[in-house]
Amino acid sequence: MKHRYIVVEGPIGCGKTSLAHKIAHHLDASLLLEDTASNPFLRQFYQDMRRHALPTQLFFLFQRVEQIGSLRQPELFGAKPTVSDFTLAKDPLFARLTLNDAEYQLYSRIYDHVKPQVPVPDLVIYLQASIDTLIGRVNKRGLAMESGISEDYLRRISDAYSRYFYDYDESPLLIVNSDRLNFVDVPEHFDLLVERMNAIRGGREFFNRA
Structure with missing residues (x-):
């Protein structure tokens, strides 16, 4: 497999974790999952985004740096x-949505300091979905802590992802419309999807099913 480090990304409810499991099983790969719990x-x-945004964001930032940074260790980033x-890269997207200007300036200084510690993916699969699809999937899984997520918040997250990946050029990028997949x-x-993953050589490609 030419891609040693594959990332599935997208807004809440797009299905990235389920797809990551599926790809990892198919490739007999190690699985690195976000530990939100x-x-x-x-x-x-x-329950109160404004009040708890900064500690929530900083916890996620340091957690993600530690998780992804572990891939630099040869014994963890070896044969598989x-x-x-x-x-x-998802971290500042959420930070910009939830932090005030002063908090975001502090967050950005910390982010710029820790970012060089993590490797860049060999392939990013960006899952897009309509707001109705995202809402339906969030409601279907029925997680108690997600019950307070509003349609407006999901829409802003989805828009932030779209803006970010519009200019993304750090890795080969496969953009997938997952509404009908x-x-x-x-x-x-x-x-x-596996065929498209194997065929991609660089830049960006799109995968949609009418």
Whole structure:
């Protein structure tokens, strides 16, 4: 496999974790998942975003740096490829949405200091989905801590991802419209995705199913 470090990214509810599991199983790869449950501030954040935004964001930043930074260790980033459901690049997207200007300036100084510690993915799969699809998937999984997520917040997150990946050039990028694709339950859809992953050489490509 030419891609040693593959990341699946996208807004809340796009299906990135399920797809990361599927790809990792297919490639017999190591799986690196975002550990949202261990963030002690997250539940309070969804109840009062303004009050708890800074500690929530800083906890995630240091957690993600530690997780991704571990890939630089040869014994952890060895024979098997690694598939992850997050990048460090997602962190400032959420920070810009939730922090005030003074907090964001502090956050940005810390982010710029720690960013060089993490490796760049060999391939990023960016999952897009409509707001209705995102809302439906969030409601379907029924996580208590996500019950306070509003449609407006999901829309702002989705827009932030779109703006970020519009100019993204750090890695080969496969942009996938996932509204009509079910990679977990429809083998044909997953097989088509694997074909596109294997064929991509650089730059950006688009994968959509009418």
